[in-house]
Amino acid sequence: MAESFWQFAYLIAAVLIIFxxxxxxxxxxxxxxxxxxxxxxxxxxxxxxxxxxxxxxxWIAGGLVLGSAIGAPLAYLMPMTALPxxxxxxxxxxxxxxxxxxxxxxxxKAPTGFVMGALVIETLLxxxxxxxxxxxxxxxxxxxxxxxxxxxxxNFVNLLLLxxxxxxxxxxxxxxxxxxxxxxxxxxxxLFGVLLILPIGGxxxxxxxxxxxxxxxMAAAAMGFAxxxxxLIIAGALNAASGFILSVIMCKAMNRSFxxxxxxxxxxxxxxxxxxxxxxxxxxxxAEDAASILAGSRKVIIVPGYGMAVxxxxxxxxxxxxxxxxxxVDVQFAIHPVAGRMPGHMNxxxxxxxxxxxxxxxxxxxxxxxxxxxxxxxxxxNDVVNPAARHDTTSPIYGMPILDVDKAHTVMVIKRSMNPxxxxxxxxxxxxxxTLMLFGDAKQFVSEIVKxxxxxx
Amino acid sequence: MSVEIELSIYVFILAGFxxxxxxxxxxxxxxxxxxxxxxxxxxxxxxxxxxxxxTGDASLLSKILGTTAVTFATINIVAGFLITDRMxxxxxxxxxx
Numbered sequence: 001m002a003e004s005f006w007q008f009a010y011l012i013a014a015v016l017i018i019f020x021x022x023x024x025x026x027x028x029x030x031x032x033x034x035x036x037x038x039x040x041x042x043x044x045x046x047x048x049x050x051x052x053x054x055x056x057x058x059w060i061a062g063g064l065v066l067g068s069a070i071g072a073p074l075a076y077l078m079p080m081t082a083l084p085x086x087x088x089x090x091x092x093x094x095x096x097x098x099x100x101x102x103x104x105x106x107x108x109k110a111p112t113g114f115v116m117g118a119l120v121i122e123t124l125l126x127x128x129x130x131x132x133x134x135x136x137x138x139x140x141x142x143x144x145x146x147x148x149x150x151x152x153x154x155n156f157v158n159l160l161l162l163x164x165x166x167x168x169x170x171x172x173x174x175x176x177x178x179x180x181x182x183x184x185x186x187x188x189x190x191l192f193g194v195l196l197i198l199p200i201g202g203x204x205x206x207x208x209x210x211x212x213x214x215x216x217x218m219a220a221a222a223m224g225f226a227x228x229x230x231x232l233i234i235a236g237a238l239n240a241a242s243g244f245i246l247s248v249i250m251c252k253a254m255n256r257s258f259x260x261x262x263x264x265x266x267x268x269x270x271x272x273x274x275x276x277x278x279x280x281x282x283x284x285x286x287a288e289d290a291a292s293i294l295a296g297s298r299k300v301i302i303v304p305g306y307g308m309a310v311x312x313x314x315x316x317x318x319x320x321x322x323x324x325x326x327x328x329v330d331v332q333f334a335i336h337p338v339a340g341r342m343p344g345h346m347n348x349x350x351x352x353x354x355x356x357x358x359x360x361x362x363x364x365x366x367x368x369x370x371x372x373x374x375x376x377x378x379x380x381x382n383d384v385v386n387p388a389a390r391h392d393t394t395s396p397i398y399g400m401p402i403l404d405v406d407k408a409h410t411v412m413v414i415k416r417s418m419n420p421x422x423x424x425x426x427x428x429x430x431x432x433x434x435t436l437m438l439f440g441d442a443k444q445f446v447s448e449i450v451k452x453x454x455x456x457x
Numbered sequence: 458m459s460v461e462i463e464l465s466i467y468v469f470i471l472a473g474f475x476x477x478x479x480x481x482x483x484x485x486x487x488x489x490x491x492x493x494x495x496x497x498x499x500x501x502x503x504x505x506x507x508x509x510x511x512t513g514d515a516s517l518l519s520k521i522l523g524t525t526a527v528t529f530a531t532i533n534i535v536a537g538f539l540i541t542d543r544m545x546x547x548x549x550x551x552x553x554x
């Protein structure tokens with residue numbers, strides 16, 4: 001009985017992990033989902049510790065304690081605005097762990113054939129996800145320049161590198177490879193991860209983080225094949241599917257093809273058009289003007305973007321929302337799928353500021369409402385509201401689904417300056433007749449509006 | 458192909474499709490928590506790390522690599538679950554505290 005306890009434990013763990021994702025489908029049951037996941041993971045760990053193969057516990061205990069001691073403060077001390085970075089960092093740790101296990105297995109058993117094949121996939125995905133995640137972390141934290149770094153023949157170099165890695169892997173699987181083959185293969189996998197992220201700009205991060213999530217799951221599933229462990233296969237496959245779907249959703253939201261993403265060859269569009277920030281006239285307004293327009297409206301739609309996260313304006317926006325709601329104004333938030341730096345980024349920030357999730361609307365749901373809105377207030381969003389995506393075939397973002405803010409009666413855009421946004425594309429929305437530019441820091445400007453609002457009639 | 462491998466492939470395919478079905482139902486509102494939850498789940502590789510570290514015939518190299526892997530996977534698990542819960546606590550309806 002004790003001998004087979006771990007098999008029951010794995011079974012329970014697998015079921016709980018499946019339920020944890022199922023319960024995440026609505027905010028009402030989501031926290032139960034997290035609990036199910038935690039208990040499932042506990043069953044997996046305890047079940048493994050009780051397996052008869054395990055004879056020494058000192059090293060394992062050390063790792064578990066040290067990992068918890070680092071992981072817990074990481075989760076509690078990081079500010080909510082650093083969420084994309086934290087997720088990237090966490091990916092890096094998990095993926096690196098998978099790769100190290102693969103490496104250890106290789107030196108322990110030196111397998112060939114199917115098992116080695118699985119190990120090679122595990123190690124390749126583990127190492128490349130680890131370094132790619134560290135790079136993504138660096139870009140999000142702005143240790144590494146967020147602008148895409150490209151050079152001539154980049155795709156060729158990347159593909160060549162991958163090809164060499166795959167040939168080495170084949171040699172190792174076949175069994176007659178010299179001792180240097182596996183370390184070289186590992187090194188190339190690490191390097192490939194770095195090169196993969198170089199050409200990617202901050203705006204593409206949601207897709208990339210989702211994709212890395214998927215790779216981490218694939219690495220875990222590959223480990224399951226190598227160890228003949230169904231629990232690892234199930235958990236890994238679920239995770240791989242999740243990351244895959246999220247990256248497909250992000251791709252669609254940016255009108256990118258999926259192959260484009262799979263080969264990591266994106267981010268280059270950004271160079272296609274340099275800003276033509278001409279001296280076209282714009283209308284700017286003060287906080288006082290903005291407050292009186294908002295006070296006189298019945299329906300306001302707020303469009304948050306990464307700029308809101310940078311300025312940490314979400315709490316001030318909550319104050320503004322509360323005041324407007326008290327005046328009887330209908331306030332809603334329009335969330336573009338790729339607004340921010342990771343899938344669902346804006347939702348979390350607004351939830352942090354205590355804004356009810358019932359006010360947060362997806363793009364398809366709210367786009368038809370802009371026509372009835374008196375004011376569309378754009379806070380730190382740029383490309384996702386650029387009407388050029390609809391009609392300008394020369395624009396790099398042509399075809400990308402956008403929020404139809406330009407259909408609102410008045411559009412107010414809070415922006416630091418006329419500098420073009422991340423993608424370096426000029427936004428014709430700013431020159432439209434019904435657009436008012438509110439120049440300034442998002443947080444400061446919104447708090448000025450909050451101050452002016454009670455004075456407005 | 459051995460029966461074990463065949464079975465593993467079936468499990469992988471079925472779990473993959475289950476994942477696609479489950480995740481498509483998750484509201485975009487919760488995409489960030491979904492990502493950090495699945496991120497924590499992917500650290501299930503801690504199982505493999507424990508196995509390689511604790512087996513009787515583990516070499517010193519296995520122990521060092523394995524323990525590092527246990528540590529990293531644990532960071533991933535703990536941070537992933539805690540941050541997910543921290544996020545979800547913030548999602549509220551109007552008037553509910």
